Amino acid sequence: MKIVFPTDGNKLEDEICHHFGRAKNFLIFNTEEKEIKIYPNPEAKGEAILPPEFLKQLGVDAVICFGLGPRAFNLFKNYKIKTKKAAKRTIKENIYLFQKGKLRDLTEKDVF
Numbered sequence: 001m002k003i004v005f006p007t008d009g010n011k012l013e014d015e016i017c018h019h020f021g022r023a024k025n026f027l028i029f030n031t032e033e034k035e036i037k038i039y040p041n042p043e044a045k046g047e048a049i050l051p052p053e054f055l056k057q058l059g060v061d062a063v064i065c066f067g068l069g070p071r072a073f074n075l076f077k078n079y080k081i082k083t084k085k086a087a088k089r090t091i092k093e094n095i096y097l098f099q100k101g102k103l104r105d106l107t108e109k110d111v112f
Helices: 051-057 070-078 091-099
Strands: 002-007 025-030 035-040 062-065 082-085
Parallel strands (some): 002 062
Antiparallel strands (some): 002 025, 025 035
8 A cells, every 4th residue: 555645854754744735745655565755746846737646646545644625635535545634743653553543534624
């Protein structure tokens, strides 16, 4: 499973960016291979592709973040990519919480 985190860093010890669309990078953690890959956020670079479309092309299965804009929320829903509410911790801690089933789904309350 590929899980993505918006971040301004590039390590598992970094924190999750509070604003999904303005994150510098997307860190993808592959739970089967236990590896990470870092991709620059295309929206932050001024590219035409939206982050949900970009992440769908990368085969992401889940997004862990604090909240989403309405367009991103609906696109992830349409793409059948899970969206989970991040805890106020590092990426590494959120991976652990996700694998233990302790992160809730994002809801309309998390759309801003």
